[in-house]
Amino acid sequence: MQYQDFGTTGVQVSEIILGAWQFGVANWTDVEDDMSIKTIHAALDAGINAIDTAVGYGSGHSEEIVGKAVATRRDEVFLASKTGASPDGIRKGIDECLQRMGIDCIDLYQVHYPSPSIPIEDTIGAMAEVRDAGKTKFVGVSNFSLEQMQQAVATTKLDACQPPFNVFWRQIDEDVLPFCIENDIAVIPYSPLAQGLLTGKFRSRADIPDDIRAANKLYAEGIFEQCLDVVEMMETIAEGHGKSLIETAIAWTRQTPGITCPICGARNPGQVEGMLGGVGWKLSDEEYAAISDAGLKISAQLDFSSNMWGYAPK
Ligand SMILES: NC(=O)c1ccc[n+]([C@@H]2O[C@H](COP(=O)([O-])OP(=O)(O)OC[C@H]3O[C@@H](n4cnc5c(N)ncnc54)[C@H](OP(=O)(O)O)[C@@H]3O)[C@@H](O)[C@H]2O)c1
Numbered sequence: 001m002q003y004q005d006f007g008t009t010g011v012q013v014s015e016i017i018l019g020a021w022q023f024g025v026a027n028w029t030d031v032e033d034d035m036s037i038k039t040i041h042a043a044l045d046a047g048i049n050a051i052d053t054a055v056g057y058g059s060g061h062s063e064e065i066v067g068k069a070v071a072t073r074r075d076e077v078f079l080a081s082k083t084g085a086s087p088d089g090i091r092k093g094i095d096e097c098l099q100r101m102g103i104d105c106i107d108l109y110q111v112h113y114p115s116p117s118i119p120i121e122d123t124i125g126a127m128a129e130v131r132d133a134g135k136t137k138f139v140g141v142s143n144f145s146l147e148q149m150q151q152a153v154a155t156t157k158l159d160a161c162q163p164p165f166n167v168f169w170r171q172i173d174e175d176v177l178p179f180c181i182e183n184d185i186a187v188i189p190y191s192p193l194a195q196g197l198l199t200g201k202f203r204s205r206a207d208i209p210d211d212i213r214a215a216n217k218l219y220a221e222g223i224f225e226q227c228l229d230v231v232e233m234m235e236t237i238a239e240g241h242g243k244s245l246i247e248t249a250i251a252w253t254r255q256t257p258g259i260t261c262p263i264c265g266a267r268n269p270g271q272v273e274g275m276l277g278g279v280g281w282k283l284s285d286e287e288y289a290a291i292s293d294a295g296l297k298i299s300a301q302l303d304f305s306s307n308m309w310g311y312a313p314k
Contacts, residue, residue, distance in 0.1 A: 013260070015278075020066050177256075
């Protein structure tokens with residue numbers, strides 16, 4: 001594993017962060033707590049030193065599982081969680097988060113989503129209070145637009161941004177990403193494997209899992225077929241490097257200017273193992289550009305207006 005400066009925090013984080021959404025059980029199928037804990041241990045043993053969770057992942061269940069798994073290894077790991085946007089919820093939520101995780105202070109506390117009915121300065125002001133009280137070391141945001149990011153940095157120092165981003169979800173390319181580069185904000189994108197599409201295991205509509213991913217706009221008729229063409233193109237590039245599609249998707253994400261390290265979801269130790277070869281090598285400039293251009297063509301056809309990421313509105 002290799003390590004990367006986390007923005008201007010002075011902390012070094014592994015080039016892959018383990019995502020803990022799956023460990024929350026809700027929204028997913030066939031998730032067992034014992035296996036989740038084994039998965040976290042496999043990631044730490046492989047040198048992954050950062051985990052991203054949220055109260056929203058199974059109403060705190062994921063935070064509990066992560067806390068349990070790292071209880072004797074707290075010093076080895078950079079812990080990140082996420083909260084809602086309500087100021088009172090943030091002030092109360094941090095104590096509940098720390099209690100569930102069995103820790104005194106979290107490394108990174110992030111706003112999961114902005115709320116259209118709450119001014120950004122109120123949300124971020126409460127996050128700054130929590131940090132100033134010593135309950136989190138750093139403050140981050142997720143799913144914020146450029147304008148919301150601008151309002152946030154006018155309120156306090158932001159250390160991290162967690163946007164949706166992969167080969168097919170490119171809504172941050174022109175605004176949020178350059179803003180984070182200019183402002184030295186660590187960018188830790190979620191869903192770098194396009195929620196499984198960039199593992200190569202969904203080859204037909206019948207393969208699409210009957211969980212939260214069924215609403216992913218990438219599986220819409222007409223889009224899915226184009227995605228499969230990009231998957232095949234990436235597999236050809238991957239073969240030339242003796243790499244897998246997963247490793248190539250991670251390498252592409254990491255190679256994107258401004259990206260600090262991707263957050264990858266895994267549900268068992270074997271999936272963690274499958275990600276590790278995504279670091280330590282590079283695509284050629286031509287290969288990077290070919291993947292980038294093909295993904296951008298698909299991204300341009302997606303309607304992200306209802307939300308910042310790739311799901312259809314409920
Ligand atoms: N801030 C936000 O709003 C937000 C939103 C989404 C995610 N996140 C965070 O980002 C993390 C990652 O995003 P994500 O889970 O949406 O998507 P992802 O990392 O793109 O994909 C994860 C899925 O890919 C499959 N996978 C991973 N490794 C594999 C391997 N080696 N072989 C075969 N399949 C493999 C698994 O699918 P199966 O489950 O089918 O096995 C896994 O559930 C989450 O855990 C969470 O921490 C944040």
